Amino acid sequence: MCVTCSSTFKKTSHYKSGFNSLHSLTAIICFLSPPFMAGGLSHFHGRPSFLTISRSNPSRPSLCHRPITINMTQTQTQSQTQSYWTSIEADIAAHLKRAIPIRPPVSVFEPMHYLTFAAPRITASALCIAACELVGGDRDQAMAAASALHLMHAAAYTHEHLPLTDRIRPKPAIHHAYSPNVELLTGDGIIPFGLELLAKSIVKNGSNSDRILRVIVEITRAVGSEGVVDGQYKEFLCSQSKGEESWNLGDIEYVCKKKEGGLYACGAACGAILGGGSEEEVQKLRKYGLYVGMIEGMLYGVGRNKKGMEGEVEKLRGLATKELEIFNGRKIEKICSLVQAGLCSV
Amino acid sequence: MCVTCSSTFKKTSHYKSGFNSLHSLTAIICFLSPPFMAGGLSHFHGRPSFLTISRSNPSRPSLCHRPITINMTQTQTQSQTQSYWTSIEADIAAHLKRAIPIRPPVSVFEPMHYLTFAAPRITASALCIAACELVGGDRDQAMAAASALHLMHAAAYTHEHLPLTDRIRPKPAIHHAYSPNVELLTGDGIIPFGLELLAKSIVKNGSNSDRILRVIVEITRAVGSEGVVDGQYKEFLCSQSKGEESWNLGDIEYVCKKKEGGLYACGAACGAILGGGSEEEVQKLRKYGLYVGMIEGMLYGVGRNKKGMEGEVEKLRGLATKELEIFNGRKIEKICSLVQAGLCSV
Numbered sequence: 185m186c187v188t189c190s191s192t193f194k195k196t197s198h199y200k201s202g203f204n205s206l207h208s209l210t211a212i213i214c215f216l217s218p219p220f221m222a223g224g225l226s227h228f229h230g231r232p233s234f235l236t237i238s239r240s241n242p243s244r245p246s247l248c249h250r251p252i253t254i255n256m257t258q259t260q261t262q263s264q265t266q267s268y269w270t271s272i273e274a275d276i277a278a279h280l281k282r283a284i285p286i287r288p289p290v291s292v293f294e295p296m297h298y299l300t301f302a303a304p305r306i307t308a309s310a311l312c313i314a315a316c317e318l319v320g321g322d323r324d325q326a327m328a329a330a331s332a333l334h335l336m337h338a339a340a341y342t343h344e345h346l347p348l349t350d351r352i353r354p355k356p357a358i359h360h361a362y363s364p365n366v367e368l369l370t371g372d373g374i375i376p377f378g379l380e381l382l383a384k385s386i387v388k389n390g391s392n393s394d395r396i397l398r399v400i401v402e403i404t405r406a407v408g409s410e411g412v413v414d415g416q417y418k419e420f421l422c423s424q425s426k427g428e429e430s431w432n433l434g435d436i437e438y439v440c441k442k443k444e445g446g447l448y449a450c451g452a453a454c455g456a457i458l459g460g461g462s463e464e465e466v467q468k469l470r471k472y473g474l475y476v477g478m479i480e481g482m483l484y485g486v487g488r489n490k491k492g493m494e495g496e497v498e499k500l501r502g503l504a505t506k507e508l509e510i511f512n513g514r515k516i517e518k519i520c521s522l523v524q525a526g527l528c529s530v
Numbered sequence: 531m532c533v534t535c536s537s538t539f540k541k542t543s544h545y546k547s548g549f550n551s552l553h554s555l556t557a558i559i560c561f562l563s564p565p566f567m568a569g570g571l572s573h574f575h576g577r578p579s580f581l582t583i584s585r586s587n588p589s590r591p592s593l594c595h596r597p598i599t600i601n602m603t604q605t606q607t608q609s610q611t612q613s614y615w616t617s618i619e620a621d622i623a624a625h626l627k628r629a630i631p632i633r634p635p636v637s638v639f640e641p642m643h644y645l646t647f648a649a650p651r652i653t654a655s656a657l658c659i660a661a662c663e664l665v666g667g668d669r670d671q672a673m674a675a676a677s678a679l680h681l682m683h684a685a686a687y688t689h690e691h692l693p694l695t696d697r698i699r700p701k702p703a704i705h706h707a708y709s710p711n712v713e714l715l716t717g718d719g720i721i722p723f724g725l726e727l728l729a730k731s732i733v734k735n736g737s738n739s740d741r742i743l744r745v746i747v748e749i750t751r752a753v754g755s756e757g758v759v760d761g762q763y764k765e766f767l768c769s770q771s772k773g774e775e776s777w778n779l780g781d782i783e784y785v786c787k788k789k790e791g792g793l794y795a796c797g798a799a800c801g802a803i804l805g806g807g808s809e810e811e812v813q814k815l816r817k818y819g820l821y822v823g824m825i826e827g828m829l830y831g832v833g834r835n836k837k838g839m840e841g842e843v844e845k846l847r848g849l850a851t852k853e854l855e856i857f858n859g860r861k862i863e864k865i866c867s868l869v870q871a872g873l874c875s876v
Contacts, residue, residue, distance in 0.1 A: 292755045292763055336722075343718055348710040349693055364694040368714075369763050372689055373755030375721050376682075380750035383743045393739040397729045400746065404726035409638045409719030417638055417715050 265521045272310040272323075276334065277301075279327050283381055295362050295370045296377070302361070303338035307522065308444075308451035308477065314519045315452040315469045318511060321459020325392075328385035329399050329454045335378030336407040337447065339371040344416060379403070392458070399454045406450035415442030419486055433492060440481030441474070448477025468507045475504035476522050611867045618656045618669075622680065623647075625673050629727055641708050641716045642723070648707070649684035653868065654790075654797035654823065660865045661798040661815045664857060667805020671738075674731035675745050675800045681724030682753040683793065685717040690762060725749070738804070745800045752796035761788030765832055779838060786827030787820070794823025814853045821850035822868050 284297045309330040316326035345358050346368055360367065382400055386393050405411055419439045422431055452473030456466040479500045482493045504523045508516050630643045655676040662672035691704050692714055706713065728746055732739050751757055765785045768777055798819030802812040825846045828839045850869045854862050 289756075289760055289763075291767075292760050296755055340718065343714060346714065347695055348714060349695075365766055366763070368689060368692065368694060369759050369766075370755075371718075372686065372721070373759040375718070376725075376750035376754035379722075379725055380747055380754065383746040383750065386740070386743055393743055394732070397732055397739055397742060400729040401726055404722035404729065408722040408726065409642055409716075410635075413715050413719040414635055414638050417635075417712070420711055420715075421637075 261517050261521070265518050268314075268518045269310055269521075272313045272330075273305065275323065275327065276309050276313070276330050279331050280334065283331060284377075292370075292373065295366050296373055298361055299342050299367065299370050300335060300338045300374060303334075303341045306334065306337045306444075306447065307480070308337070308448045308473070309334045311448055311473055311476065311519070311522070312451035312455040315455030315461075315473070316459035317455075318469070318514065318516065318519055319456050319459040319461030319465050321455070321461075326455045326458045328382045329403070329458055330451070332378035332382045332403055333447065333451050333454070335374050335381070336403060336412075339374040339378075340407065340412050340416065342367050342371040342374070375407075395457055398457055402450050402454050402457070406446045411446040411450075412443050415439045415446070418442065431486070431490060433496070436482065436487045436490060436493075437478070437496070439486045440478045444477035444481035444485055445474045446477065448480065449474035452476075464510065468510055472504050472507040472519075475500045475507070479504070479523060607863050607867075611864050614660075614864045615656055615867075618659045618676075619651065621669065621673065622655050622659070622676050625677050626680065629677060630723075638716075638719065641712050642719055644707055645688050645713065645716050646681060646684045646720060649680075649687045652680065652683045652790075652793065653826070654683070654794045654819070655680045657794055657819055657822065657865070657868070658797035658801040661801030661807075661819070662805035663801075664815070664860065664862065664865055665802050665805040665807030665811050667801070667807075672801045672804045674728045675749070675804055676797070678724035678728040678749055679793065679797050679800070681720050681727070682749060682758075685720040685724075686753065686758055686762065688713050688717040688720070721753075741803055744803055748796050748800050748803070752792045757792040757796075758789050761785045761792070764788065777832070777836060779842070782828065782833045782836060782839075783824070783842070785832045786824045790823035790827035790831055791820045792823065794826065795820035798822075810856065814856055818850050818853040818865075821846045821853070825850070825869060 280300060284293065284300055286293050286297050312330040312333055313323055313326050317323060345360075346364050362370070379400060382396060382403070386396055407413070415438070418435065422435050422439070449470045450473070453466050453470035456469045461469070479497050481487055482497050482500075487493045487496075501523045505520065508520055626646060630639065630646055632639050632643050658676040658679060659669055659672050663669060691706075692710050708716070725746060728742060728749070732742055753759070761784070764781065768781050768785070795816045796819070799812050799816035802815045807815070825843050827833055828843050828846075833839045833842075847869045851866065854866055
């Protein structure tokens with residue numbers, strides 16, 4: 185339940201909480217406003233959420249050995265952070281809406297439009313933009329990649345919820361606006377569309393073509409057989425053989441690393457590549473994204489409601505923050521807010 | 531039944547007649563040897579086949595008003611054509627085998643390998659290579675695109691045969707080596723893998739990056755929501771509402787144009803782009819591919835066993851041949867053999 189506006193986010197209505205929902209932006213504001221502002225926002229599982237949890241042992245030092253210091257008041261930081269992520273989300277949604285108008289054949293583009301905007305948002309897309317800006321790039325340079333990431337996720341999410349005959353323990357029920365066949369085909373159409381969008385984002389003089397090609401390789405790897413698909417497969421195997429309760433930590437880590445971790449790592453790396461970051465910056469942001477994504481998966485993905493997550497998340501927060509040390513001196517409080525709201529106001 | 535070697539190609543064993551089958555190359559030779567040599571070879575539906583059919587009215591002139599003349603004996607042409615297509619198919623298969631070794635995670639790559647090679651071959655891939663060579667390019671320049679086209683087709687074929695709850699008139703049964711969930715996820719992995727393969731085919735100095743990006747746009751469009759997916763959706767709607775017998779010609783043409791037509795057009799255009807063809811050559815070969823693919827769809831795809839196809843195919847043969855006129859003077863007998871074996875030996 186959203187404490188401020190009293191709206192309820194039901195588990196069975198994931199499809200209603202994506203870009204399409206007028207509720208979403210209100211909800212972001214609700215959650216990010218003090219006293220609810222504790223970290224960043226994340227939407228992988230259908231609603232604005234937080235990556236920061238209360239420490240099990242507040243006296244334990246962070247794994248970040250050289251805390252990053254930023255001279256801003258907490259209120260200033262929170263306010264700027266809030267408007268920053270909100271503006272990114274709005275820009276990505278606007279870009280996608282322009283890219284996927286409902287046009288002929290309507291029987292194909294209407295479900296494509298619907299499933300794209302109904303799929304829960306992921307912060308990996310926003311992280312792509314933030315990483316681009318952090319290394320000195322313009323938002324526009326990463327917009328196609330950020331949109332492509334959302335499209336890849338929307339396709340995976342749609343296929344993940346298809347009613348197949350061997351899914352004996354299906355995912356939580358969601359509202360299906362279309363028949364299984366249409367949802368299958370629409371997912372199949374969304375994947376190449378996302379990559380087409382990216383390939384077409386080459387600038388007129390072609391000067392960014394090598395970067396675009398590199399980003400295509402990054403995204404296809406992250407969503408393919410060594411990435412999200414591998415994680416989905418492992419999740420399927422574990423949930424079919426073990427049920428929800430008896431996953432071990434190794435399984436959870438594996439799935440979180442391949443699914444959310446891989447997608448967030450990819451988003452951050454792609455943003456840095458497109459923004460013209462150095463190789464060191466690309467790799468640091470990739471790792472930062474990996475840890476942020478894994479936290480997301482542990483709190484709201486496959487690790488949700490499972491024991492022992494708090495300690496793991498705490499470790500990952502420290503590791504993530506450490507990756508941002510090389511950017512010290514730049515305005516990192518926004519990107520940093522995804523895991524370390526506390527540190528950002530030190 | 532293969533008349534020469536007496537092997538039978540069963541409708542229910544499509545998966546056994548792809549690249550993996552040792553029978554395939556033998557079968558190609560069987561079919562291409564006189565007196566069976568009547569056209570080119572095609573594998574869209576799981577077995578070597580012909581695109582040329584006997585004319586309903588042999589006295590009617592071809593739609594090609596200026597017949598292309600090639601001074602070769604029929605035997606020479608047939609022999610060279612046979613070895614040409616066989617060598618292309620073998621090269622594509624070898625390229626794919628190197629690209630998809632069975633490696634960890636085996637649970638993911640084993641089905642990927644299997645479904646890639648078990649899917650029936652399509653001539654669109656070979657046409658991509660042939661178009662590249664026709665405009666003066668090297669085979670290697672188009673190999674990644676040709677392989678990507680096969681991978682896109684393999685993914686579409688796999689998903690097309692998934693047992694979904696709303697497929698009340700499913701496609702003819704095929705052997706499923708894996709569970710529906712694994713086949714769904716594998717298809718999802720194959721699509722980005724094909725595009726990754728293509729994006730990585732950039733040469734060291736990056737001089738082909740603009741061409742590669744253009745080809746990525748071509749392929750993603752051809753297989754996406756305005757291409758193969760649109761055709762699959764129309765086919766699904768028609769087969770569910772009308773049954774196999776009551777399709778009208780417009781429906782058949784639409785599906786053939788979007789599925790086989792679009793894929794073959796894309797293959798030919800991509801080959802020409804990568805081989806450095808002029809814009810006119812790219813567009814002529816695109817149209818040639820469109821007609822060849824539509825013939826394929828009418829004879830062996832959705833038009834199979836439906837009335838009125840012979841006349842349409844005859845028209846398309848004429849149109850296809852006409853598109854090759856601008857190449858007169860070059861060695862077009864090989865690519866031309868896909869529709870016009872007769873003309874090639876005039």
